[in-house]
Amino acid sequence: MTTTDAPQAAPPPTGKRRIGDVVFAGLARSSGLLILLILAGVAAFLIVQAWPSLAANTQNFLTTQEWEANVREDPAFGIAALAFGTVLAATIALVMATPVAIGIALFIVYYAPRRLASLLGYMVDLLAAIPSVVYGLWGIGFLAPQLVPVFESISRYLGWIPLFAGPPSPSGRTLLTASVALAVMILPIITAMSRDVFQQVPQGHREAALAMGATRWEMIRLAVLPFGKSGIVGGAMLGMGRALGETMAVAMILSPSLSISWNVLQSGNQTIAGHIALQYPEATGYGVSALIAAGLVLFAITLIVNMAARYVVARGNKEA
Amino acid sequence: MSTTTTQQPPEPATRAELSRGSLPLYFSPVLLTASAAVVAGVLLAFSSFGVMLWALLTAVAYLVISVTASVRVEGARKAKDRFVTAIVYGCFLLAMAPLVSVLWTVAQNGMARFDIYFLSVSMNGVLPSMDAGGVYHAIVGTLAITGMATVISVPVGVLTAVFLVEYAQGRLKKAITFFVDVMTGIPSIVAGLFVVALWMMLLGPGHLNGASGALALAVLMIPVVVRSSEEMLRLVPMELREASYALGVPKWRTITKVVLPTSASGLTTGIVLAIARVIGETAPLVLTAGSSAVSINWNLFEGQMMNLPVFIYSQVRMGGAVNYERAWAAALTLILVVMLLFFLARMIGRLFAPKTR
Structure with missing residues (x-):
């Protein structure tokens, strides 16, 4: 039997404990506990189901690049290439999205006309409402062909940087294209977090800066950005978490292949999430279990990034 | 000087x-x-x-x-x-x-394929390259799977929010709040894998049906519902609760008769937005509801179930010109559904908001 602790923030002035109260409180509490249970369950079931393939794996899971898991015995697979592709794609997306997101947040909070601000914010939120499979379709049908000439000029002029070494893929379906799509998808979340902190900047700080004759930019640099640092960093990390786990857009844009390549203008990389989506329907033998192992790695990475992000945001809130 | x-x-x-x-x-x-x-x-x-x-x-x-x-x-x-x-x-x-x-x-x-015919027929008996077929079966699947996911996540989500706002304190409250935040960040494909792993343990491999899809979506939807409901419940003024207690109303009646009705419009808005969030999820459904169903299937517990996002994906994988046309038309359908939900959420928020001032 679940019972609740008697003293509350605003305790009902009842003498005896009613059966309705006990039942309702029990229901509410068990819902809360169910969430913890689900999260624990996700980790536990993934570990249990990943174990058979990990135990049978003939290669080192963490350092192997190939993926020969669809066999009945002696599977040989590893996460190295996939993890590399995942982190690379998410990092590039983050580098592209964060400055733009900060700009958008500043625009909505400090530059846009007051009356339009909420509508404009709503439009940015719409970016988050578009399903990722539609982004994938857009990526193949519109973005990739549009980016081919851009990639050609990048590799012509910046080809000396290993990331942009040519020749670029003629289809445009490369890691950089996927990263652009990811950047668009994580824009709203970084913007939302930055907007929240920018709105919390004490009016006194801002007015003090303006009263000293600061221009709008100087006010932002002196009062807003230092105050909003934790929100920006936290938002960027949440965006990173989203980009790491994003599946469909990546799976549709990138062709299935497995190699560690720094060259983002050629096809050849793949991410963990994309690989799982592409491989799962054809998985046999140890295949499914191996994919669950890959999912476990993804789960661990995103969990760490998200927890760190929440920690940064919470600490920032405390200081404020 | x-x-x-x-x-x-x-x-x-x-x-x-x-x-x-x-x-x-x-x-x-x-x-x-x-x-x-x-x-x-x-x-x-x-x-x-x-x-x-x-x-x-x-x-x-x-x-x-x-x-x-x-x-x-x-x-x-x-x-x-x-x-x-x-x-x-x-x-x-x-x-x-x-x-x-x-x-x-x-x-x-x-627009090329988007018409009444496209919305009202399934892909049953249609070869991938034929100039025919539609998304009716996918719409059915989307409605059924999202509906079941909503039925699972709304009670759990709202009750958890009630627990966090009205009952919980100390360590447990902190833990739940923190892990709800963490759960928001679970990659959708991991939610799909979780259900796959769960089914493999309980029933053995190869169980693709709508209900497992709904379960995967619920894992993604619950934290969103909790977050938004929590925010809405916190907006209910303390005075309302105190007035109710002063009349001798027990706590659970106060919550069900005062707190929840007051925040009803906000809760509904949050739930509709959460539905809009998960209705476009593809990856978990590829893993759990299957990607090769072609006929209308209303039964959540038996057989593969097509739905709009997976329909788009599987058509793209087939790769022909007609397939791409179908994928685009289905994408248009999906975006219209999502926009409709967004609009609905705004309307609910505006029309049914409690008149406080």
């Missing part, structure tokens, strides 16, 4: 600073229009007009001219301010570009 400066501020500099001119108010809009027109003219003259190139060159021209003019007339500080203002506006426009582009391409490409 230094004695004079310490007693008097450096006056000449200040005066120069104060007497600096400023560019007229109409400077920015006029310059922007002018540079857009000139760039368009030049590009057309070289017959290499493209929207992206035009926007980029206009922005560059505007930046260079306005900053140069501002440095000469207003001084470096104002010039920097103008520069940042232009960049900030540019950031917003840059973000709008993909939104407009996605909606435009989907509308343009989707």
Whole structure:
């Protein structure tokens, strides 16, 4: 039997404990506990189901690049290439999205006309409402062909940087294209977090800066950005978490292949999430279990990034 | 030498600073229009007009001219301010570009096949390359799976929010809040794998059906519902609860008769937005509900179940011209559904909000 602790923030002035109260409180509490249970369950079931393939794996899971898991015995697979592709794609997306997101947040909070601000914010939120499979379709049908000439000029002029070494893929379906799509998808979340902190900047700080004759930019640099640092960093990390786990857009844009390549203008990389989506329907033998192992790695990475992000945001809130 | 400066501020500099001119108010809009027109003219003259190139060159021209003019007339500080203002506006426009582009391409490409026929027939008996078939079975699947996911997540989500706001305290409250946040960040494909792993343990491999899809979506939906409901419950004024307690109403009746009705519109808005969030989820459904169903299936517990996002994905994987047309039309359908839900959420929030003032 679940019972609740008697003293509350605003305790009902009842003498005896009613059966309705006990039942309702029990229901509410068990819902809360169910969430913890689900999260624990996700980790536990993934570990249990990943174990058979990990135990049978003939290669080192963490350092192997190939993926020969669809066999009945002696599977040989590893996460190295996939993890590399995942982190690379998410990092590039983050580098592209964060400055733009900060700009958008500043625009909505400090530059846009007051009356339009909420509508404009709503439009940015719409970016988050578009399903990722539609982004994938857009990526193949519109973005990739549009980016081919851009990639050609990048590799012509910046080809000396290993990331942009040519020749670029003629289809445009490369890691950089996927990263652009990811950047668009994580824009709203970084913007939302930055907007929240920018709105919390004490009016006194801002007015003090303006009263000293600061221009709008100087006010932002002196009062807003230092105050909003934790929100920006936290938002960027949440965006990173989203980009790491994003599946469909990546799976549709990138062709299935497995190699560690720094060259983002050629096809050849793949991410963990994309690989799982592409491989799962054809998985046999140890295949499914191996994919669950890959999912476990993804789960661990995103969990760490998200927890760190929440920690940064919470600490920032405390200081404020 | 230094004695004079310490007693008097450096006056000449200040005066120069104060007497600096400023560019007229109409400077920015006029310059922007002018540079857009000139760039368009030049590009057309070289017959290499493209929207992206035009926007980029206009922005560059505007930046260079306005900053140069501002440095000469207003001084470096104002010039920097103008520069940042232009960049900030540019950031917003840059973000709008993909939104407009996605909606435009989907509308343009989707219209080719989007009609009553497409919405009212399934793919049963249709070969992938045939000029026929539609998404009715996928709409059915989307409705059934999302509906079941909603039925699972709303009670759990709202009750958890009630627990967090009305009952929980101390460590447990902190833990649940933290892990709900963490759960929001679970990659959707991991939610799918979780259900796959769960089914493999309980029933053995190969159970693709709508209910497992709904379960995966519920894992993604619950934290969203908790977050939004929690926010809404916190908005209910303490005085309402206290008034109820003062009348001798027990706590659970207070919650069900006062707190929940007061926040009903907010809760509904949050739930609708959560539905809009998960209705486009593809990856978990590929893993749990299957990606090869072609006929109408209303039974959540038996057989594969197609749905709109997976339909788009599987058509793209087939790769023919007709398949792409179907994918675009289905994408248009899906976006219309999501937009409808967004609109609905706004309407609910506006129409049924408690009239407090």
